[in-house]
Amino acid sequence: MKFVDEAIIKVHAGDGGNGCISFRREKFIPFGGPDGGDGGHGGSVWLVADEGLNTLIDFRHQRSFKAQRGQNGMGSDMYGKGGEDTDIRVPIGTVVTNVDTDEVIGDLTVHGQRLLVAQGGKGGLGNIHFKSSVNRAPRKSTPGTPGDVRELKLELKLLADVGLLGFPNAGKSTFIRAVSAATPRVADYPFTTLHPNLGVVSLGTDQSFVIADIPGLIEGAAEGHGLGIQFLRHVSRTRLLLHLVDIAPIDGTDVVEQVRAIEHELQKFDAELLDRPRWLVLNKADVLPEDERQAVAEDIVARLGWTQPWFLVSAIARDNTMNVCQHIQRFFESQREAHEGRTDMSPGDVRLRGEASRD
Structure with a gap:
């Protein structure tokens, strides 16, 4: 499987160098004072988005990743060189958790963002620091402190505006190909998509959004069945969910039952996901006679008691797919305007329903 969205790594920051015990030994100065330098600080480990x-x-x-150790201090007041930091590059959207404490250390969401995950040890003190009026020749130094050692869990969560939900082979990959430049693999068998694909939908200048093709779910996904939780976590960051279903499954499965099954998995994984905007997209309309499509779609919507926007499309024929994208763009624009305190857009521009699917 190409996609890996979870990894366990061990990071070891560099230890600090030891302080040095040394005395000046120069010609004509047989009893010089202490000149032992400090040890260098150990390198730290950073994650970089x-x-x-x-x-x-x-x-x-x-x-396993390890930063460089600090150099030991030396005589003649020479301090040890600090160890070099180690940078570990990770994808944007990586959440970092301490395995031992289960504490979330950080969340990398912006390119170039840096997260310190293991602090390097401090360098030890040389004997130059322990000279006093009563101890002119101290034979004391301190060792460097050890660097942090941690076991980290890395989890990748996609950063997308729209997430595509649905059972395997519902047509999600075909849909994303139809509306963006993304080219996910498409075939007529389940689990064609083994890793999320991101596509940018562009509708004009400054009008675009990112859509994620989430691999298909099956019943029991919240417990890890199939590809399970590996992919459910990716919908947690999307602003809008598109629930794609095959309007006329070959095996005769009831479309309403399929929708309810996905809702059940969302409920078990994270109940808040059911409160997120979720639009229904009835796909593969081309398999039905043209004069029957609308009636079948309206029957499904009625039996579901669906109150959010819904659309009837054929992704493979690219029929009505861009209409869906245009409504998504308007929805995001209305959200932005509401956030900015503007009220010049009517609610009807946001909550478009069955009539919108026939535009």
Whole structure:
């Protein structure tokens, strides 16, 4: 499986160098004072968000990372060199958790963002620091402190505006191909998509949003069945969910039951997801006679008691797909305007229902 969204790594910051015990020994100065330098600080370990990465697959091959140790102090008041930091590049959207304490250390959401995950040890003090009026030749120094050692859990969560939900083979990959430049693999068998695909939908200048093709779910996904929780977590950051269903499944499965099954998995995984805007997209309309499509769609919507926007599309024929995207763009614009305190847009522009699917 190409996609890896979870990894366990061990990070070891560099230890601090030891302080030095040394005395000046120069010609004609047989009893010089202490000149032992301090040890250098150990290098730290940082995680750095990189927009060029989209999986955690590299951590299959390397799971341990160690920063450089600080150099020991030396005579002649020479301090040890500090150890170099180690930067570990991770995809944007990586959540970092301390395995031992289950504490979330940080969340990397912006390209170039840096997160300190293991602090380097401090350098030890040389004997130059212990000279006093009563101890002119101290034979004392301190060792460097050890660097932090942690076991970290990395979890990747996609950063997308829209997430596509649905059972395997519902047509999600075909939909994202139809509305964006993304080219996910498409085939007529379940689990074609083994890793999330991101596509940018562009509707004009300054009008675009990111859509994520989430791999198909099955019943029991919240307990880890199938590809399970590995992919459910990705919907937690999206602003809008598009629930794609096959309007006429080949196996005769009831569409309403399919929708309810996905809702049940969302409920078990995170009840708050059911309160998020979720629009219904009845896909593969082209398999039905043209004069029957609307009636079948309206029957499904009625039996569901669906109150949010819904659309009837054929992703493979690209029929009505851009209409869906235009409504999504308007929805995001209305959200932004509401956030800015503007009220010049009527609610009807946001909560579009069955009539919108026939535009």
